[in-house]
Amino acid sequence: CVTTTKARHLVARGRHAEALEGAASVLDGLQVCAEEPEAAIAALLPSLVLVGRGEEAAELHAAACRAIRGRAGAMPIAADLIDFCARSGNLGRGVELLRERWDDVAHPGRTHDRIEVAAHLARLGGALVAAGQADLVVVPGVPARDLVDRFEREAADLAAAFDARNGTTTATDTLRELRDAPDLGPVDLGAPGRYPLSE
16 A cells, blocks of 8 residues: 555656656565555556556556455445546546446545546546437436546545545645646557447
8 A cells, every 4th residue: 555655646746757656566566465456557547658658557457447346345446447448538437337336335444545536437427428329328317528527526525525625725726636637649559448328
């Protein structure tokens, strides 16, 4: 957990190569626990792409998805994986992951996790809308455009309440960083990425 937390901090500062170097033992499976290496993988997928290791990112994405399949309490990790799909143009795969985890969306845990989950789901919704799929029914009764409206508002409300309660801007700053994270360009996830955008 300490290694992944440090890596997340470095990623937030744009120090991607340093983050990957510091978390190498986790990514290689040498440091493991109940949530590792999948939590580190999910956090560091964008960094892998940004330093030119896209093929490795695709392999690790698949490994992390397998590791959390059916596991309770893994929504924050799944949300990172969904965000990666949104930022890398793998919208069909992002939708599939969300459908698999939809029942967990209401129970992501800590406030910071809830903010990040909401921000990532809003990002997927925004990417779908931008791709002309605003009416795509992501889960029963929820078209893509509603993901944006619901989860952007939820993330903003949670962040504002957290910062008001604690007298900081930490949550709002984190939310802004998540929203401002740039797209990564296309990443070929292989067969797991070839999900059609359909109901």
